[in-house]
Amino acid sequence: MSPPLLSIAGLRARRRDRSAQPILRDVSLTLAAGEVHGILGESGAGKSTVAKAILGLVPRGIRITDGRILLDGRNLLALDSRSLRRILGAEAALIPQDPSTALNPGRRVGAQLTDGLRLWRGLSAAAADRRALALLEEVQIREPARVMWLYPHELSGGMRQRVLIAAAFALEPKLVIADEPTTALDVTVQKQILRLIRVMQTRHRTAVLFVTHALGVAAQICDTLSLLFMGKVMEQGPAADILLAPRHAYTRALLAANPRHDRPASSPEPIPEPVIAACKAEVAAADRADAEDG
Amino acid sequence: MAEPLIEARGLVAGYAGRRGLAARRSASAPVLHGIDVAVGRGEVVGIVGESGSGKTTLGRALLRLIAPLAGAIRFDGVDITGFDEAALRPLRRRMQMIFQDPMLSLNPRRRIGRALTDPLLLHRRAANRRVAERMVTALLERVGLPTAVLQCYPHELSGGQRQRVGIARSIVLEPEFVLADEIVSGLDASTQAQVLKLLGELKRSMSLSIAFISHDLSVVRAVCDRVYVMAQGVIVEEGASDALFQAPRHAYTRALIDAIPLPVPDPNWLSQA
Numbered sequence: 060m061s062p063p064l065l066s067i068a069g070l071r072a073r074r075r076d077r078s079a080q081p082i083l084r085d086v087s088l089t090l091a092a093g094e095v096h097g098i099l100g101e102s103g104a105g106k107s108t109v110a111k112a113i114l115g116l117v118p119r120g121i122r123i124t125d126g127r128i129l130l131d132g133r134n135l136l137a138l139d140s141r142s143l144r145r146i147l148g149a150e151a152a153l154i155p156q157d158p159s160t161a162l163n164p165g166r167r168v169g170a171q172l173t174d175g176l177r178l179w180r181g182l183s184a185a186a187a188d189r190r191a192l193a194l195l196e197e198v199q200i201r202e203p204a205r206v207m208w209l210y211p212h213e214l215s216g217g218m219r220q221r222v223l224i225a226a227a228f229a230l231e232p233k234l235v236i237a238d239e240p241t242t243a244l245d246v247t248v249q250k251q252i253l254r255l256i257r258v259m260q261t262r263h264r265t266a267v268l269f270v271t272h273a274l275g276v277a278a279q280i281c282d283t284l285s286l287l288f289m290g291k292v293m294e295q296g297p298a299a300d301i302l303l304a305p306r307h308a309y310t311r312a313l314l315a316a317n318p319r320h321d322r323p324a325s326s327p328e329p330i331p332e333p334v335i336a337a338c339k340a341e342v343a344a345a346d347r348a349d350a351e352d353g
Numbered sequence: 354m355a356e357p358l359i360e361a362r363g364l365v366a367g368y369a370g371r372r373g374l375a376a377r378r379s380a381s382a383p384v385l386h387g388i389d390v391a392v393g394r395g396e397v398v399g400i401v402g403e404s405g406s407g408k409t410t411l412g413r414a415l416l417r418l419i420a421p422l423a424g425a426i427r428f429d430g431v432d433i434t435g436f437d438e439a440a441l442r443p444l445r446r447r448m449q450m451i452f453q454d455p456m457l458s459l460n461p462r463r464r465i466g467r468a469l470t471d472p473l474l475l476h477r478r479a480a481n482r483r484v485a486e487r488m489v490t491a492l493l494e495r496v497g498l499p500t501a502v503l504q505c506y507p508h509e510l511s512g513g514q515r516q517r518v519g520i521a522r523s524i525v526l527e528p529e530f531v532l533a534d535e536i537v538s539g540l541d542a543s544t545q546a547q548v549l550k551l552l553g554e555l556k557r558s559m560s561l562s563i564a565f566i567s568h569d570l571s572v573v574r575a576v577c578d579r580v581y582v583m584a585q586g587v588i589v590e591e592g593a594s595d596a597l598f599q600a601p602r603h604a605y606t607r608a609l610i611d612a613i614p615l616p617v618p619d620p621n622w623l624s625q626a
Contacts, residue, residue: 101541102541245404246403246568246570246612246613247403250611250623253614257623272542273614274542274616275571275616276614278614278615278616278617278619279622279623280623299618303617312543316542316546318545318549318569318571318572318574318575319571319574319616320570320571320573320610320613320615323595323598326549326550326575327542327549328550329543329546329547329550
């Protein structure tokens with residue numbers, strides 16, 4: 060078997076302040092070309108920090124203390140910012156959470172799509188325009204030639220997210236990181252956008268790291284999952300195994316807390332206090348084992 | 354349903370055309386085009402739809418925060434359509450609202466204790482602050498908050514705690530009707546479950562009538578007895594929760610339900626229209 064495209068091993072991060080609170084606790088995962096891996100968890104579980112660590116965008120207040128992030132065999136954490144930029148610019152892309160703030164409000168859609176093509180692929184202005192037009196068509200935007208000349212505020216939320224997906228796939232990256240890409244959208248638009256990401260990802264054999272808090276979304280788009288709690292992976296494996304036959308008590312409790320429209324009125328169950336306590340104890344035990352090793 | 358507590362008949366409502374720069378784009382076309390809804394005593398009624406469907410405007414019209422252009426609103430048998438602010442004031446205590454973002458609806462510079470006791474004093478439900486504080490302490494227990502939060506400012510609380518404070522504030526005057534507009538959409542599933550459970554308990558213990566506005570049909574099924582589905586300012590379908598979810602009649606209802614993914618991998622879900 061060929062080595063995975065992305066391999067994260069023993070990733071640890073802490074707050075930089077006096078608390079030195081751990082944010083990621085020994086996170087490891089692998090992602091093969093053409094695979095969709097979901098990073099699942101509630102707010103504060105560390106999902107976004109994993110995504111940001113790959114892109115070299117960890118906020119100032121957080122420090123990565125240990126681990127490796129191998130993209131195609133190169134350790135991204137060992138690179139200087141120039142080399143990191145060169146590799147990421149050409150090989151990785153981000154679909155952000157909020158399509159309304161991710162585009163430059165003062166520039167036309169076409170110009171924002173052609174920037175990367177000219178910079179990273181060295182296309183002429185005319186060739187970049189042709190490619191951008193083809194991309195807008197590929198993400199099923201109607202009247203793409205007209206949309207090239209529009210400003211972001213003239214597009215609906217769903218259209219903006221399609222533009223951002225076009226931008227993410229423009230350079231044929233090997234890895235796309237999608238950070239809660241549908242949270243800000245209406246439900247029917249969400250479904251269209253998820254379908255589009257799946258179509259693009261399959262067609263281009265792109266690996267996708269999909270950050271989400273929504274179990275239902277993860278179930279439909281992810282091949283494999285990592286479920287995080289307090290920066291620790293509680294359960295990892297094929298999405299179907301985790302969601303249909305969860306082994307960890309936390310996974311079971313999270314599933315029970317999720318309301319389901321296919322079940323008659325039975326209020327979702329809050330996660331029982333003992334389950335949270337047991338999870339915290341598990342995290343603390345791992346921290347102690349680490350301290351003894353280290 | 355016997356006599357509804359609050360109902361709208363043939364409701365047409367909207368906002369006055371904006372002046373100035375945006376005027377060109379906002380003719381004063383109504384947002385609601387003849388709506389009939391009713392909420393019975395002790396009933397939780399879901400109002401669902403996507404952005405722009407008019408569900409928030411409907412909620413505001415029910416509370417008479419905006420004046421209808423046509424149609425009638427009745428509260429406890431009284432036609433309040435033409436009531437001015439002075440006439441509405443005695444009713445305000447009986448019809449309250451839980452906001453989507455408690456961080457925006459609570460005064461950031463006022464401790465939670467003040468936010469909860471002030472309404473009691475203002476509406477003369479408590480003779481003095483000491484009495485009000487005693488009443489608020491009992492209230493906190495009811496919504497599952499420690500008394501320590503009384504000394505806190507809103508930013509010191511977690512999202513779930515803040516939404517509990519929002520709920521506490523909406524019921525502190527013991528209203529009969531509460532409007533809850535997207536109150537769990539920003540919350541994690543575990544916190545959401547706590548808030549939904551609390552709403553169910555309050556409905557039972559206070560026989561509260563609740564209009565629950567949401568875009569999320571999973572959440573609606575979990576708490577609502579009856580559901581109205583809105584699109585473009587009209588009600589496209591109405592029915593008892595179980596019946597509506599098991600056999601939706603309108604294509605739009607079907608689409609809304611199908612658009613919410615279940616936590617069960619289904620290879621066909623993404624490819625379905």
